[in-house]
Amino acid sequence: MSRGPSPQRKLAHAGLVRVFDYQCPASKGAKVEPEQFTDTSITVVRSGVFGFRSDHGARLLTAGSAMLANPGQQYEISHEHAGGDRCVIFRMDEATLERLVGPPPRGEPRRYFARPVLPPVPRIEALRRLAEQCLASQGPLMELEALGLALAKEVGAQLGRAPKREESSVAPSRLARDGVHAALAAIERGSTEELSLGDLARAAGMSPYHFLRVFKRETGLTPHQFLMRTRVLHALALLRDTQRPVTEIAFDVGFGDLSNFINTFRRELGCSPRAFRTATPGDWAAGHLLGQGAQ
Numbered sequence: 346m347s348r349g350p351s352p353q354r355k356l357a358h359a360g361l362v363r364v365f366d367y368q369c370p371a372s373k374g375a376k377v378e379p380e381q382f383t384d385t386s387i388t389v390v391r392s393g394v395f396g397f398r399s400d401h402g403a404r405l406l407t408a409g410s411a412m413l414a415n416p417g418q419q420y421e422i423s424h425e426h427a428g429g430d431r432c433v434i435f436r437m438d439e440a441t442l443e444r445l446v447g448p449p450p451r452g453e454p455r456r457y458f459a460r461p462v463l464p465p466v467p468r469i470e471a472l473r474r475l476a477e478q479c480l481a482s483q484g485p486l487m488e489l490e491a492l493g494l495a496l497a498k499e500v501g502a503q504l505g506r507a508p509k510r511e512e513s514s515v516a517p518s519r520l521a522r523d524g525v526h527a528a529l530a531a532i533e534r535g536s537t538e539e540l541s542l543g544d545l546a547r548a549a550g551m552s553p554y555h556f557l558r559v560f561k562r563e564t565g566l567t568p569h570q571f572l573m574r575t576r577v578l579h580a581l582a583l584l585r586d587t588q589r590p591v592t593e594i595a596f597d598v599g600f601g602d603l604s605n606f607i608n609t610f611r612r613e614l615g616c617s618p619r620a621f622r623t624a625t626p627g628d629w630a631a632g633h634l635l636g637q638g639a640q
Contacts, residue, residue, distance in 0.1 A: 361441055361543045361553055362493030364480065365434040369393070372428035377421050382414035385457055386436045387500055389473040393430025396423035399461045409465030413458035413500065420461065433473055435493050444552050445494060446501030463503055472496045483601070487569045490542040494554050524549035525563045528556070532568070536575045537599035542568060576600060577613050584622045591618050 367388070390410045397404050397412065398421040406412070412432075424430075442457055443449075449456045463469070476492045478484075531548040532540065545568050546556035560568050576598045583594045595606035595618075610618050 361437055361490045361541070363436040364476065364489065364493070365436070367432040367434055369395070369422075369428070369430045369432075371422070371424050373424050373426065375424050375428060377423045379419060379421055382416060382418045382420065384414065384436050385416055385439055385442060385455065386414045386434050387496060388412040388414065388432045388434045389469060389496075391431040391433055391473070391477075394427050395430050396425060397421075397462060398423070401461055404462045406462065407465070409467075409470045411463040411466070411469055411500065413461055413463065413504075415456045415458055415461075417455070418461065433477060435476075435496055437493055437497055441494070441553060442497055445497040445554055446504065458500075459504060463500065466499070466503055468499050469496065469503075472499065485569055485572075486539055487542050487572065490553070491557060491567070491569070494542075494557070498554065521551075521559050522563055524551055524556070525560055528560060528568065529564075529571070532572050532575055536572060536579065537597070540568075540572060572599075573609055574613060577610055580606070580610065580618065581621070584618055591622075594618070 388411065390406050390408050390412075392408050394405065394407045397406050399418065404410075439455070439457070446457055450459070472492055472495055476489060476496070479489050479492065528545045528549040531545055535544075542553050542557070545560075546553040549556050549560070551559060557567065560566075560571075564571060566574070579598045580594055583589060583598070584591070587594075589597075591606075592603050595603050598606075600606035600609070607617060610616075610621075614621060616624070
């Protein structure tokens with residue numbers, strides 16, 4: 346949106362997805378000015394009520410409504426009833442968006458959305474909330490990317506658009522497995538880094554959305570789950586074979602903070618890293634570690 350840079354705050358850049366928090370400074374009865382979208386984006390209203398007018402007519406938007414922006418599209422925002430609305434804006438690269446919502450109509454190269462507004466849709470609102478929760482907890486960027494892709498896919502479904510057929514969806518399973526194998530190798534090599542979904546999809550030679558489905562089908566885990574488990578596996582060896590501090594191990598295997606490492610470790614093993622380090626084989630065999638606090 347071109348509504349001035351000051352109220353718009355970039356929350357995260359996750360390779361395939363850029364997320365912005367937009368706080369509108371306009372008050373009730375503010376002057377209406379013509380505006381223009383500059384990027385392809387999906388904006389979900391978080392709070393507030395405001396009017397939206399485009400060449401499709403006028404609509405009243407409220408929490409849960411979605412604005413679907415095509416570059417160059419003209420619109421007006423009005424505040425007859427209130428002001429200070431807040432939105433979350435998702436921007437994705439257009440190649441990815443085309444695969445999820447379908448190609449633009451012939452002769453309209455950058456008009457991915459045939460309608461500029463969707464009324465509140467529970468699945469869209471749920472994805473918005475999950476994305477904000479991921480951002481607030483400084484969750485992994487790969488999760489944010491997956492949520493952005495799911496959001497675009499749901500918008501396409503609401504518009505009745507068919508996504509572009511995946512070339513690899515009809516490929517032999519051997520080819521798909523070769524791609525997943527390449528992604529697994531990339532995770533092993535870069536498990537200490539902040540890998541993105543786009544990086545892994547490129548390694549696999551697939552589009553991101555198709556890669557998510559194929560990877561889960563072939564491994565039983567999402568790419569993020571596999572990455573977390575790879576880091577925990579590396580931590581197991583360091584906890585038992587060295588005397589290095591738990592905090593140092595957490596950072597060395599790729600976790601950004603100690604609490605995230607402890608919580609992930611306990612979720613996977615049922616005990617804290619410290620309890621695992623000091624446990625005897627008999628403790629483990631008898632199940633004494635299960636349910637230990639994350640100390």
